[in-house]
Amino acid sequence: DAGVIQSPRHEVTEMGQEVTLRCKPISGHDYLFWYRQTMMRGLELLIYFNNNVPIDDSGMPEDRFSAKMPNASFSTLKIQPSEPRDSAVYFCASHGTGSYNEQFFGPGTRLTVL
Amino acid sequence: AQSVAQPEDQVNVAEGNPLTVKCTYSVSGNPYLFWYVQYPNRGLQFLLKYITGDNLVKGSYGFEAEFNKSQTSFHLKKPSALVSDSALYFCAVREAPGNTPLVFGKGTRLSVIA
Numbered sequence: 001d002a003g004v005i006q007s008p009r010h011e012v013t014e015m016g017q018e019v020t021l022r023c024k025p026i027s028g029h030d031y032l033f034w035y036r037q038t039m040m041r042g043l044e045l046l047i048y049f050n051n052n053v054p055i056d057d058s059g060m061p062e063d064r065f066s067a068k069m070p071n072a073s074f075s076t077l078k079i080q081p082s083e084p085r086d087s088a089v090y091f092c093a094s095h096g097t098g099s100y101n102e103q104f105f106g107p108g109t110r111l112t113v114l
Numbered sequence: 115a116q117s118v119a120q121p122e123d124q125v126n127v128a129e130g131n132p133l134t135v136k137c138t139y140s141v142s143g144n145p146y147l148f149w150y151v152q153y154p155n156r157g158l159q160f161l162l163k164y165i166t167g168d169n170l171v172k173g174s175y176g177f178e179a180e181f182n183k184s185q186t187s188f189h190l191k192k193p194s195a196l197v198s199d200s201a202l203y204f205c206a207v208r209e210a211p212g213n214t215p216l217v218f219g220k221g222t223r224l225s226v227i228a
Contacts, residue, residue: 031213040158042218043218093158099146100211103148103160105150107157110155
């Protein structure tokens, strides 16, 4: 298995632009998580899905952030409009059914908003 | 509510010496406990987990962790540190048997000095 796949790996954009981050979870995993990591705040859970349905989005910082999971093999995190304070590394993770299962993380997308 | 504490932001150890990275947790019931490692510019990698059974858990790269229910701790250990072990280490907990997301600690930066 290729593991969790994220694209792009790096994104540099200007303030006000729309940014879309993409994630392909491990095949067969029915939980998908989006995290944000910064030096100041550490690792923050933004939103997670179970069987493509959003379960908890209380970590999404503002209405500028939205996430979708149209099918079991694809999810997007969109920021519109982007701001410099959104600069961070965004991780996607997935795990299979069973709370004893570990989460597998993707390599992350490093977002820089100028 | 679930929570994890990693009391040390930074741990320094000489190469060849034993290392310990501390973690304490709080859950209402029984815990599932995990350790992850993050190398620079990489995603989090799973090291080991405690689900049930033997309190001493062995994981990847020679790491092990001991579950101590009375002290609510799950410290990460390695008998002989390598320079290549230098990384950021995260402890995480999930209350069993629920399917809530993992709760991560703030991370401990381990530096192994040659």
